[in-house]
Amino acid sequence: MARFFIARPVMAIVISILFVLGGAIAAMSLPVEQYPNLAPPQIVLDGSYPGADAVTVGSVTPRSDGRVEVRFFLLDTVKQTQLAGFSYVVTPAQFRITAHQIADIIYEKLTCDVGVFSTRIAYIAKQGTRYELMVADSDGYNPQTIVTSTEPMLTPKWSPDGSRIAYVSLENKKPIIYVQSLATGQRQVLANFRGSNSAPSWAPDGNRLAVTLSRDGLSQIYLINADGSGVTRLMNSPGIDTEANFAPDGKSILFTSDRGGSPQIYRLTLGSGAVERMTFDGSYNVSPRHLPDGKGFIFVRRDGGRFNLAISDFATRQVQVLTQGADDESPSVAPNGKLILYASENGGRGILAAVSSDGRVKQRLTAAASDVREPAWGPLTK
Amino acid sequence: MNEPRSSSSTLMLCTTAALLVLLGGCQTTPKTETGVPVEERTPSTSSTTTTGSSAGGVSGSATASTTNPLKDPRSILSKRSVYFDFDRYEVKDEFKPLVEAHAKYLSGNKSARMTVQGNCDERGSREYNIALGQRRADQVKRMMALYGATDGQVETVSFGKEKPRNPGHDEGAWAENRRDDMVYAGE
Numbered sequence: 014m015a016r017f018f019i020a021r022p023v024m025a026i027v028i029s030i031l032f033v034l035g036g037a038i039a040a041m042s043l044p045v046e047q048y049p050n051l052a053p054p055q056i057v058l059d060g061s062y063p064g065a066d067a068v069t070v071g072s073v074t075p076r077s078d079g080r081v082e083v084r085f086f087l088l089d090t091v092k093q094t095q096l097a098g099f100s101y102v103v104t105p106a107q108f109r110i111t112a113h114q115i116a117d118i119i120y121e122k123l124t125c126d127v128g129v130f131s132t133r134i135a136y137i138a139k140q141g142t143r144y145e146l147m148v149a150d151s152d153g154y155n156p157q158t159i160v161t162s163t164e165p166m167l168t169p170k171w172s173p174d175g176s177r178i179a180y181v182s183l184e185n186k187k188p189i190i191y192v193q194s195l196a197t198g199q200r201q202v203l204a205n206f207r208g209s210n211s212a213p214s215w216a217p218d219g220n221r222l223a224v225t226l227s228r229d230g231l232s233q234i235y236l237i238n239a240d241g242s243g244v245t246r247l248m249n250s251p252g253i254d255t256e257a258n259f260a261p262d263g264k265s266i267l268f269t270s271d272r273g274g275s276p277q278i279y280r281l282t283l284g285s286g287a288v289e290r291m292t293f294d295g296s297y298n299v300s301p302r303h304l305p306d307g308k309g310f311i312f313v314r315r316d317g318g319r320f321n322l323a324i325s326d327f328a329t330r331q332v333q334v335l336t337q338g339a340d341d342e343s344p345s346v347a348p349n350g351k352l353i354l355y356a357s358e359n360g361g362r363g364i365l366a367a368v369s370s371d372g373r374v375k376q377r378l379t380a381a382a383s384d385v386r387e388p389a390w391g392p393l394t395k
Numbered sequence: 396m397n398e399p400r401s402s403s404s405t406l407m408l409c410t411t412a413a414l415l416v417l418l419g420g421c422q423t424t425p426k427t428e429t430g431v432p433v434e435e436r437t438p439s440t441s442s443t444t445t446t447g448s449s450a451g452g453v454s455g456s457a458t459a460s461t462t463n464p465l466k467d468p469r470s471i472l473s474k475r476s477v478y479f480d481f482d483r484y485e486v487k488d489e490f491k492p493l494v495e496a497h498a499k500y501l502s503g504n505k506s507a508r509m510t511v512q513g514n515c516d517e518r519g520s521r522e523y524n525i526a527l528g529q530r531r532a533d534q535v536k537r538m539m540a541l542y543g544a545t546d547g548q549v550e551t552v553s554f555g556k557e558k559p560r561n562p563g564h565d566e567g568a569w570a571e572n573r574r575d576d577m578v579y580a581g582e
Binding site: 165167168181183186187188207208209211212225227230231232253254255256269275276297299300313315318320340342343361386387 | 482510512518519520521522523525526527528529530533550551552553554555557558564
């Protein structure tokens, strides 16, 4: 058979050309669309999502080494463009932090604000007669006990770099301020003077704190180095001065004082020593906290026996009440200024809640059936 | 254009309409307990006051007694609490004889040391209440100084609203918790 074609090469070529032509003609009439798809998988977005301007698409793929590849894309459904796309190879234990990082990217791309999903919070939990200083993810998951005491603790405050927490403890039958390192668990006394030591507030540089001491006869505000040295008194007030809160630029502090007859919020300019009253409406305005952009502050006001969070704008002096609970207190502003974490009360137990800085979105955060208070939002993780 | 779709088992597609969720997860389960049991106790504001007792009579009983007057229930010195009005730190007239008696005891016993612990009711800012309780304690110390107690004998501290004697949430509980306690060293 082979010999036949070798002896007649021209005829072999003609036959092979006929085969090719026949195949080409047959291929054109094949029902290709009925064939199973053998092309590599790809995603085609088609369709509209009412009310949604963007959509995330992602995959979680196990790898042979036990790790997992997490991929996601953020797509603009209106412009039909990709806004972000990332791939992570993580261990299963890193799922939550990866999800928070993705949430931060999505939040940032859509709002042009910094996301705070990867940040942490601190708070005080009361379990029976035991008090615990806790640190958890910003949504309340992964709670870890930092300090346990049989006496009350209050006012946890993160250092600006997130490595330490200052807080007040009554464990020695009086308020004493401690600073605890989160990495080493080591703790040092920041202020233990005669009388009460309370209300720590970190300066933005992390080197100093403002504290309230009664060592000279009245509760007054002092500056103290982060190692407990170098105490200097800031003002000489005839009344109570407390609850200092540094401006983001470190050049002024807001504080609560009853020098005018009722507790109100004042601002001290550190360079000049000038003091200016900031709240006028009502007989009880306390607990000032700067917004991160320095343009206003959150505070607690009493109105008809109820305590609520309010926001005030430095430029317009306008005040907007943000919450409607009976006993809302201890506000702590998220590093992007968009959310305020605060302590509230439900059925005789302390709970944590969050409200957006425009007052429109409110959410309760506490899952555990314990009594929690004194929330403190940690800084951005760098 | 065709729509190739993959049903590969390793690929889990999740499409989420990324509506802005400000904070995820963490729902609060409804609390089943409706409240802390309220202890029925009447504030001992009136019982701490010995109406009409003069300071002279007090110091007399303190020196004449052979038992420790601080522990003797018949002595005014066994009373240790001063109560305050809401948001106030002035010592009310009814408690001035008590403060005076302790001041005179300190004056006559120079080795005695006392801590005045200021307390507040549960309403308002924790830190402001620390300062308010401190002011209440300072006010008692200031009055004691007028009757001869020295600065070194009296330390004033504040527990704010952190250590309520009465855990209730009504005016009766609050009145009991707006209080200075006078505690002698070694007690």
